[in-house]
Amino acid sequence: MNIKRAIKEYTFVAIGTLLVAIGIFYFMAPQNLAAGGVSGFSIVLTSYIPLPISAVTLIINTILLIIGFIFIGKEFGGKTILSVVLLSFYLFLMETFFPISNPVTDEILLNLFCGIIISGGGLTIVFNQNASTGGTDIIAILLNKYLNLNIGTGMLAADAFVVGSALFTFGISKGIIGALGWFLNGLVINYFIDGLTIKKEVVIVSDKATEIKNFIFSEIDRGVTIYKAQGGYTNKPKDIVVTVVGKKEYFSLKKKLKTIDSDVFVLVRSVHEVLGHGFE
Template sequence: MKKETVKEYIFIAFGTMIVAFGVYYFLVPENLAPGGISGLSIVLSNYVAIPISLINFILNVILLIVGFAFLGKEFGGKTVVSVFFLSFFMFVMETVHPATKPVTDEILLNLICGIVLSAMGLSIVFNQNASTGGTDIIAKILNKYAHLDIGTGLMAADVFVVLSAFFTYGIKTGTVGAFGWFLNGVVVNYFIDGFSVKNEVVIISDHHEKVKQYIFDRLDRGVTVYKAEGGYTNQQKEIIVTILARREYFVLKNQLKHIDPNVFVIVRTVQEVYGSGFSKF
């Protein structure tokens, strides 16, 4: 197995563990079902005497067949692993430390903590071109064929689960779960964007050689140089353009103050970057 593949599966396992923790310890005790197969499993556990981890596994097996058909073998293969890990981690939690009561006494706090943790885990799994199964698979299908972003796709796929929570738990709990349904889509998109967002930095400096050398030597990034002329001074200038991760930009920003106190800098947010030194297609 390739080193990159092993790394991907490690991230998938880590992501599903975070999802399982958020769902089982924060959402299950409050009967909050903000969508997803995990949410549907919470609802169904009120009607059948089967552990949530097993309900989750059975439902996911059905949808995995759909995933294989529409998304291909690679996605399906990774998702089989993530579904196994999710059900496994929930089973371990049910066995070792059962969730007998909510973590906090505030239902909204439990909802927010559960959603943020599960969304964080989901974004890690999605970035490995996998899914935790269930309605995530439907969201991926909508993303591929209808070009909906993943967060919106999740919201569309989870309508049935949210409505079933209203009928099962009543208006109060159902309403909180519906808010969680909306929040989940927003937070998933936020975390997914956080993995790919970069900064495009445009620099105009009289010490452009020092600036370029610092970017090469310390940040190990490339630059593009444009020849320009000042409109007021008519002086020849070099405009340096580079793409940096956020932390790299802050390192450069601090150094620019020492290289050239009069430097002119423009910073733009870039949603995605593909190519040498960044993500591959």
């Protein structure tokens, strides 16, 4: 990995982790909303032990990372370790210099939604750098390795334990709201991940395929595939140009197609993941 790319990835990990810390500290923790994960379990444990949430989070994540290295191997790289340390460090800074005595808003559901959206956005940024903030994903991998349990199911089980402990500690009302947050967290992360990675597959049928291909090469800098086809009604030979572009690139292409060929036929599909040259 080159230095510029490494700096960029570690910077995004730091920014994403900061958002996670803000969502936890200012919106979730003040109202004892445990929506799964190590942060949720830390909120529960602070009701029983006289330690701040930053210290509890660091202790649990450190234990899980050690277990991960022992039983799984070196699958947890430097970016994950950085995120684990930064999460507790950010929480410590907030506890020390920017503490709050009351929830940000008086509405518990509003705090839940804000906390989930902010921390979910942060987690998405971290995940997109091939890192994590530690926690239940380590437990899920262990369950998968030794019990052949699906990783998604393993995370579900680990988070269900956290939500159950919150229900026991804080009562049915906050336990149910925490469970709602646990459900919403998955939806928010999936939504953000799709929004960051989604591309457009554009299928173009035109008599001016060469001009369209040259525009895509020179102005959008994407590759194309050209298929030979035959019109079903006219029986005339046709060229089909297929390309995959980003959302901004698609709008440039769409605008240009109208000027190149007024009779162009275009089919557009959303693609959730693209692997290969020019993409991740």
